[in-house]
Amino acid sequence: MWRGRRGLLRPSGCGVEELRCRRREREAALRKARREQQLVSKRLLRDEATEEAEGGRVVVILGEAQIQEFLRLAQRGIEEKERERALVSLRRGLQHPETQQTFIRLEGSIRTLVGLLTSNKALLQLEAARCLHELSHSEQSAVAEACLPATSYLLTYLSGHSSDFIELCLYTLGNLIVESEAVRRQLLPQGIVPALAACIQSPHLTVLEALGYALSQLLQAKEAPEKIIPLVLGSTLPQHILQLLQPGPKLNLGVAVEFAWCLHYIICSQVNNALLITQGALTTLGLLLLDLAAAVQRTEDAGLELLVCPVVRCLSNLLTEAAAETVGGPMHLQDERVLAALFILLQFFLHKQPSLLPEGLWLLNNLTANSPSFCTSLISLDLIEPLLHLLSVSNVVSVLVLTVLCNVAEKGPAYCQHLWPGLLLPTLLDTLALSDTEVVGQSVELLQLLFLYQPGAAQAFLQQSGLQALQRHEEVAQLQDRVHALQQTALHG
């Protein structure tokens, strides 16, 4: 069912601790980049198997003369094998940033490469494309932008038939897309959106994953909401994307991850989510969530959270659309299995990726806020206690949990009845012992609702030394009004 992506392989010679350290550094760098709104990552497609056959991963820095020689041989060599070998040597050299710099400064180098790319020699074409791919992956803008003369050809080749070649073109395009707005300003008029829309009909999973990657890069661009997403929504891409996200035996994890992120970038830009809803996005994503919950129980598959995250985000944002609210309509998400799935996934997050708990709880809030039915399901499926157990994870998580509980409580006595007694009171008294203002504030709100709707709640609260628990917050600016009001209610009803 779930064809997971190839497992993570550690490069040899790296200690586990060193890897962890590197990962922490990379994570810190990414966070910083995101805060500066510069979050950009490129994907490098290197065929390690070929590299090992070629004699290890030694990367040679090539000088100007060597590059010129390789280009000359590739272009005018007599024996085909000789021409191929020259290009392979060039490609290996281009793995090094210095070679890249030398290459782009050589007059006519790109032109020659493009000539080889469009030649009729299949293997030369492929090697030339690999050379371009190495260049596209560079962090130096000048190097990546040197590939621009090739873009019209890369796009043309997307409607070809050789899946390996198309995959390479797509990853190269994806890398170029994130490079700069200038690059995208060239790619859009060159017809990248229609080209992708045609290519997405390919049956090859590797092509689809590459396409998803390229499209996700395009949709992540700063100018996407104004310039790109309307074009994408006007094409056949959304229907195909939703099709590729349908749960079932044909669902491929790598492909689904890419397109789920594409959908997330589209939806959170809020350009025309109503259109996506009419195309069945809510239904598809809901079913996918169910499938994911079943999958996390079955396998230890690394990487499911990479798909769960964007699916949760898409659902959560879509639920806020007016079109989603038409009760009883076919688009309305009203299936309590979604709630069951979400809790299974919350448990999964707790073990695998606690930093994603807030996102899961955000979805839970959006499901329950305006829905008496979902609030009832929370009760009937015995999910209140599991929810309470999440209160010790972090402040952000606690605030969200309390918000969801407020969603239930505010619907009246019939709901509060089921929140009481149980673990709720002792848990709330615990949260009052904390110092985080938001957590305490939300606890106070919940208590107010309970006092209002549940007879005996105030009394039990007093008996358990609730007043003392409130006292420490009497002087806190954001809390004092509510704390005093609560104290009054508790004492005088």
Added chain:
Amino acid sequence: MQLPPALHARLAGAPGAAAPLPVQRDALAGNAPFRFAARQVRFPREHEFFEDGDVQRHLYLQDVITQVAAEPERPRVPEFTCQVAGCCQAFDALEDYEHHYHTLHGNVCSYCRRAFPSGHLLDTHIQEWHDSLFQILAERQDMYQCLVEGCTEKFRTSRDRKQHLVAHHLYPADFRFDKPRKGSRPASQVSTEAAGEDRAPSEGDAMEVCSEHAEAPPEPPRERRVYGHRVPSTICFGQGASRGFKSTKKRSKRP
């Protein structure tokens, strides 16, 4: 976080929603100083709420090189040769053959044996180069279609079209898949033309499939049309015409 055992069964069960408990709100709820109101929340793209998930996503993207490393090696098969008549390229991997086939024999014009990267470009080529009806119509209306997928513009001449490609679609002026036919000679002379003038030995001319061969015997186009424009590449009408390129032949520069 212990989940109730019945939950998994519920997940696997039938779709359905709970009949909601009666909602009954008191006017005092949410009154100042209390502020709670149940509401859905939406987050825009750049919101810091998404930071953790975004960072995980990008770590994954950056990590892919290690995942590709675990890819099993391509299955090698016993060496075989391309089955297209006249082509003796040999292969030991199916993916290499697939690429070769599509590049050289896939979208091949049966008139002039030029190869094209896609069916779309091949169709355009056949229409513009080998269809005399096209030439007649082109005298009276805009027949030259823009090459970019999704663009429906048509033009009077191929030069106008090229100008559109360059100005509007930012294509390079020397885009290799848009070589204009020299002059407007009738179709019957096309194959000779193909053998001669237009077959410029420019490096990397993608339309050149048979650049190794000195001449292509001219084929009567009238007969050809009866069979339709796209003839399977294994069928050859001319005398001794080769459809593929022979890897053993040396490349020779035309004078």
